[in-house]
Amino acid sequence: MGKTLSVSISPRGDVTLFLDVDGVLHRRAPGAEKFTALPHLQKSMRRHPRLEVVISSSWREVFDFEDLVELFDEDLRARIVGSTPVLEQDTEFVRQRECEQWMRTHCPPGQEWVALEDEQALFEPGCPQLLPVDGSKGLQLDDLMRLDERLSEALARVPELKLAREHGARAQEHLQLCCVVTASGDELLAEITYGNKRETLRHTDAAELGLTLLARGMKPEDVSSPDWKEGFHGMSAGQRAALFGAMRTGRKQSVDFHVNLTPLS
Structure with a gap:
């Protein structure tokens, strides 16, 4: 067992995006300029106002959550709803397990999620939620297009999922x-x-x-x-x-x- 503490400030979105930093918001290279892709990601967030973001990067182990939130424009900060728990690094597919644990703890059953990540080995091969990014380049236009497509598809299914959850609650009665x-x-x-x-x-x-x-x-x-x-x-x-x-x-x-x-x- 490892550390399992995570941060959550009342999730509010209908789809969850788990966000890596190094290799995603900027390219993974010594001396690389930081957060070059963040403005483009924020445009995508504004196109999808029902999206919530959870920090899954190892940056959550080094920096305070509040400091990570302040990287985002003020109008988007309320949608950065938490950070994933920290499991032992020898856990198989550890990043995926951390995301899954966060979803089980904080989101209703069936809520969809997507992970932007450059280290594919941290996820099971073929993980359907993983949207891999080339860490030597960071988030690129084609990645953002794939992200927009994935989010649009997931958000289109939300009414059906909510109806199923409500029906399940009535059935319990x-x-x-x-x-x-x-x-x-x-x-x-x-x-x-x-x-x-x-x-x-x-x-x-x-x-x-x-x-x-x-x-x-x-x-x-x-x-x-x-x-x-x-x-x-x-x-x-x-x-x-x-x-x-x-x-x-x-x-x-x-x-x-x-x-x-x-x-x-």
Whole structure:
């Protein structure tokens, strides 16, 4: 285990850019002028206002985070949201692992990220998030064009990802449905509790009841057909027979059962 301390100041973007310094913001060479590519990167940041930046460079181990933030123009400083943790340098693909740890800790599941880095050996071969830069040149126009393309694609997927996360959160509220079904004559009465919600449904057959629940964004596990006469998950064959027998004969019959729910895909 190595040092794992990282800096975060309330991430706010929809896509995260991990930024190296040497070999990216300037060429990696003795006496090379510093930060020659920074003005061009800042133009890209302004084109993508939903982008947040995290410092992944070894500079984070030498300089205070506040000093690194001040390298950027004042209007962009709020979007420099942190620096990655420092893991042991013998960690395999250490820079990628540091980026991944930062994402797990600070970002919602599924948020996309890109890393500008000249040392490709610090990432797994073929890492899809890596945007490699030639360290002998630093960030060039073609690199910036690739970055803009990558960011545009990632940001275009954000609404879909957010919708999926919101749907997942709603599904957690509906993880288990508890139901008391009473059959009397040709009517099926269901007293249903799921999450913090409670309601009463009246239907003439189980298929309609099943479709009503499906419309609420839920489905019972292991039930592929909307016709619930084929079986409520968690309900025994004897319970089903008693319930639908009561519907046929007009007897009143109650059945208690539980249904584990999964969100609709």
